[in-house]
Amino acid sequence: MPELNLIQHHPAEGPGAIAEWARLRGITLNVFRADLGQLPPMAAGPVILLGGPYESNAGPEWLEAERQWLATSLEQGASVFAICLGAQLLALSLGGNVRRMPHPETGWTALSLADGQTLNVLEWHEDAIDLPPGAQLLASSEACEQQMYRVGATRVGLQFHPEWNAESVILLNEHFGDESPLPRDQDDRAAHAAVFEWLRGTLDQWWVATGFL
Numbered sequence: 001m002p003e004l005n006l007i008q009h010h011p012a013e014g015p016g017a018i019a020e021w022a023r024l025r026g027i028t029l030n031v032f033r034a035d036l037g038q039l040p041p042m043a044a045g046p047v048i049l050l051g052g053p054y055e056s057n058a059g060p061e062w063l064e065a066e067r068q069w070l071a072t073s074l075e076q077g078a079s080v081f082a083i084c085l086g087a088q089l090l091a092l093s094l095g096g097n098v099r100r101m102p103h104p105e106t107g108w109t110a111l112s113l114a115d116g117q118t119l120n121v122l123e124w125h126e127d128a129i130d131l132p133p134g135a136q137l138l139a140s141s142e143a144c145e146q147q148m149y150r151v152g153a154t155r156v157g158l159q160f161h162p163e164w165n166a167e168s169v170i171l172l173n174e175h176f177g178d179e180s181p182l183p184r185d186q187d188d189r190a191a192h193a194a195v196f197e198w199l200r201g202t203l204d205q206w207w208v209a210t211g212f213l
Contacts, residue, residue: 147159
C-alpha cells in the first residue's frame with residue numbers, strides 16, 4: 001500500500017476527513033505529532049501539514065524544528081498539502097509572509113473558488129498569508145483573500161479547514177470550551193458532505209501530481 005506522512009500540531013486537531021480519504025484510496029497514513037517532537041524522516045516524499053493554535057512566525061521551540069525540517073524537505077523537492085498553520089509555514093518557507101488580520105475569521109464561511117464554484121467551509125484563524133512568489137490564488141473569502149494557493153503542481157496551501165468533519169468539531173468544542181467559535185448542536189451534515197466531496201477531489205488531484213501512486 002502507498003504511504004503518506006501527515007504532521008499534526010495539536011491533540012485536538014487530527015486528520016479528520018483526511019483519514020477517511022486515505023482509507024478510501026488504500027493509502028497508509030503515518031501521523032507524526034510535531035508538538036511531541038515527532039517529524040518524518042528528511043526526504044522528498046509527499047506530506048500533509050495540519051493546523052494548530054500557534055503563530056507560524058514564532059511559537060514553541062518544536063515549531064522552529066519543524067520550520068527547519070520543512071525548508072530542507074522543500075529543497076529536496078517535497079510535495080506538500082498544507083492547512084491553516086501548515087499553509088502559513090509553507091508560504092513562509094517559499095518566500096511569502098504571514099500577518100495578523102484586523103478581525104478573526106471563524107465558523108462556516110463562503111469561499112469563492114477560482115473555477116467559479118462556491119463552497120462553505122469551516123474557519124478559525126487570526127492570521128492571513130501574503131502569497132509567495134509564483135503562487136497561484138485558488139480561493140478567496142470576503143474577509144481573507146488568500147484562502148487557497150498553489151506553487152507548482154504539488155505544493156498547495158489552504159487557510160480553511162476541509163479536514164474538520166462533525167467529529168472534529170465536537171472534539172474541538174470539548175477541548176477549547178467557550179473559546180471555540182465553531183458551531184454547536186446544529187445539523188451540518190449536508191455542509192460537511194459537500195466539503196468532503198470537494199476535499200476528496202482536491203486530494204486526489206494532488207496525490208496524482210505527486211507521482212507516489
